[in-house]
Amino acid sequence: MADLPVPGDARRVAGMFGRVAGSYDLLNHVLSAGLDIAWRRAMVRALLAPGLPVGPVLDLAAGTLDVSLLLTRLGRRTVVAVDPCLPMLLAGKAKVGDGPGAAIRPVLGDGLRLPLPDASVAGATIAFGIRNIRPRPDAFAELARVIRPGGRLVVLEFGTGKRRLWGGAYNFYLRNVLPKIGKLVSGDDEAYRYLAETIREFPDEGTLAEEMRRAGFHEVRYRAMTGGIVFLHAGVKAL
């Protein structure tokens, strides 16, 4: 079996997502039993909660634009959707249409070098993306650079796969079932092994919250969803 891409190797990771872009949305829904839709919606509501400054928002690791679309529908914001993977952005663009989705500006870019000026967005989302970017503290520092003081960052990500959940059934699913279904539907051997592996090695929620604080976010809070399979973190860029 070939070595998996290393998170942070944006070129290779984006290449891998490019190969599964056509089946990405379907697999998301199948592998999470449709829960991914509620998880993203909760994140978008957390970003748009009262207190968010006016102005455009960033959707980092935007992929096929599901979060960007929710941001325009629920928040009527202009969304800068940044991702280094062109096929993912193009798959998203194909479903955006002329409605509120027209306020989405897809931009090819890397989370470590955002193509945005300092303090230029009111807030940012990153859904199932922070796992792919290393070093993570640099990614958080870059997000802190572009979010204006008082603005908000929300992070949706799987909890660490090191913790046993549901009597170990979830961990068995991660290791043995998810990569097989992923390969069957997408035809790609690497991408869903990479998913399982990066979830397993991801830090716990307390560590992630501390990394956000160190990058200059305060009022950092998190909550578990679906029994700790996924965590939603939110913080406010210090004034």
Ligand SMILES: C[S@@+](CC[C@H](N)C(=O)[O-])C[C@H]1O[C@@H](n2cnc3c(N)ncnc32)[C@H](O)[C@@H]1O
């Ligand atoms: C699992 S997908 C998540 C997509 C979308 N946010 C969602 O909720 O479905 C992860 C995304 O991270 C992107 N990505 C990988 N490396 C990145 C980097 N260095 N900076 C920004 N995005 C990156 C991939 O191209 C991919 O589209």
